[in-house]
Amino acid sequence: MLHPLIADISATRHILKKFKLRAVKGLGQNFLIDAEVVRDIVDAAEIVSGDEVLEIGPGIGTLTQGLLEAGAHVTAVELDKKLPAVLSETLEGYENFRLIEGDILKVDIGELMPRPFKVVANLPYYITTQILLTLLEKKLPVTKVVTMVQKEVAERMTAVPGSKIYGALSVAVQFRSEPKISFEVSPKSFLPPPEVTSAVVVCDVRKPPFEVVDEDFYIKVVRASFAQRRKTLINSLTGAGFPKEKIITALETSGIEGTRRAETLSLEEFARLSAALKK
Ligand code: SAM
Numbered sequence: 001m002l003h004p005l006i007a008d009i010s011a012t013r014h015i016l017k018k019f020k021l022r023a024v025k026g027l028g029q030n031f032l033i034d035a036e037v038v039r040d041i042v043d044a045a046e047i048v049s050g051d052e053v054l055e056i057g058p059g060i061g062t063l064t065q066g067l068l069e070a071g072a073h074v075t076a077v078e079l080d081k082k083l084p085a086v087l088s089e090t091l092e093g094y095e096n097f098r099l100i101e102g103d104i105l106k107v108d109i110g111e112l113m114p115r116p117f118k119v120v121a122n123l124p125y126y127i128t129t130q131i132l133l134t135l136l137e138k139k140l141p142v143t144k145v146v147t148m149v150q151k152e153v154a155e156r157m158t159a160v161p162g163s164k165i166y167g168a169l170s171v172a173v174q175f176r177s178e179p180k181i182s183f184e185v186s187p188k189s190f191l192p193p194p195e196v197t198s199a200v201v202v203c204d205v206r207k208p209p210f211e212v213v214d215e216d217f218y219i220k221v222v223r224a225s226f227a228q229r230r231k232t233l234i235n236s237l238t239g240a241g242f243p244k245e246k247i248i249t250a251l252e253t254s255g256i257e258g259t260r261r262a263e264t265l266s267l268e269e270f271a272r273l274s275a276a277l278k279k
Contacts, residue, residue: 003065003069003091003093003094005035006060006061006062006065007032007033007034007035007037007038007062007065007066008033008035009033009191012031012033012060012062012191013191015060015086015090016031016060019082019085019086021082021086023191023192024080026126027057027079027080027126028057028124028125028126028127029059029080029124030122030125030190030191030192030193030194031059031060031062031190031191032063032122032189032190033062033189033190033191034185034188034189034190037185037189038062038063038065038066039066040182040183040200041063041066041120041122041146041148041200042066042067042069042070042120044146044182044183044200044202045067045118045120045144045146045202046144047067047070047071047072047118047120048070048071049070049071049072050071050072050073051070051071051072051073051117051118052072052073052075052113052115052116052117052118053067053072053073053074053075053117053118053119054074054075054076054077054112054113054117054118054119054120054121054142055074055075055076055077055119055120055121056076056077056104056119056121056123056124056131057076057077057078057079057104057121057122057124058074058076058078058087058099059078059083059122060086060087061086061087061090061091062122063120063121063122064076064087064091064097065090065091065094067120068091068094071096072096072118072120073096073098074096074097074098075098075100075112075113076097076098076099076100077100077101077102077103077107077112078100078101078102079101079102079103079104081101084099084101087099100112104127104131104134105127105130105131105134109134109135109138109140110138110139110140113140113141113142114141115141116141116142116143117141117142117143118142118143118144118145118146119135119142119144119145119146119147120146120147121147121148122147122148123147123148123149125149125150125153125194128147128149128150128153129153129169132145132147132157132169132172132173133169133172136172136173136175136176136177136203136205137172137176137215137219142205143204143205144202144203144204144205145177145201145202145203145205146182146200146202146203147200147201147203148198148199148200149198149199149200149201150194150196150197150198150199151184151196151197151198151199152165152196153169154181154198154199154200154201155181155199156169156170157169157170157173157174157179157201157203158170158173158174158179158180158181158201161263161264161265161266161267162263162264163263164263166263167226167229167262167263168222168223168226171222171226171267171270172219172222173203174267175208175218175219175267176203176205176206177203177204177205177206178203178204178206179201179202179203179204180201180202180203180204181199181200181201182199182200182201182202183199183200184197184198184199185197185198185199185200208267208271209267209268210267210268210271211271212271212274212275213274213275213278214274214278217274217278218270218271218274220274221237221273221274221277222262222270222274224236224237224239224240224242225237225240225262225265225270225273226262226263227239227240229261229262229263230261231261232258232259232260232261233247233251233256233257233258233259233260233261233262233273234247234248234251234258234259236262237277242277246277247277249276250273250276250277250279251273251276253276253279254269254272254273254275254276255272256269256272256273
């Protein structure tokens, strides 16, 4: 069956008109209308036939179509109740497509995707960070996360210690994966155009490169350290409720000056600090 291409401005306008839809701002709806960007995302995800893919927010099926054409088995989770009717028409005839109606932050991803899978998504920007943290913090069999995000978020995901934008998101992402900005995307590639430039980030998921005693506690310490990023580590951690005596001993044991600020600590230093705090 030959499918008409969705990634095109006239096709997208036609679909929205036919189903009497408008992009809902509150749901972060900016639909892709650029076939080249769809192709580049599929390439960045290195999709091969038979790959299991989780797509977050398929919208009217634009990126989904690129994934399906590349032979992926796509499970897509969509929150907007008006879109299933659209998708059953735009993606009619594709066999390897499964739609789950619901909120990605509430569905049980582990149950949906029990086998190794890739995440590929043009994310709704209002919940980008929460989605990334959910995907990377939970112990899911995810191998690659390829997402369109705001350029500024892409830069935070890949920021290195010592830079102004290095923060809890950088640590959480780099703890679980090797993130790389693959390419930037102009607002013109979307309908409606977002106010910001976007970027596609490829995160190759891997085991943390150093030992961490308790991963949840590690992330908790990282978040607490960055909660007030202008403060010294001692003050941030005290502010987060850790007893001062304990903090001082932990900093000594891990060989980290308490006057340093969170943004100067490497991921490995956070691991030493959290292990010492945990004792
Ligand atoms: N994939 C489509 C594309 O590239 O044209 C649409 C991308 S649009 C930026 C984001 C999509 O995520 C929308 O379809 C929106 O309805 C959906 N969405 C928003 N919040 C969601 C949530 N919590 N769970 C699942 N989908 C959500």
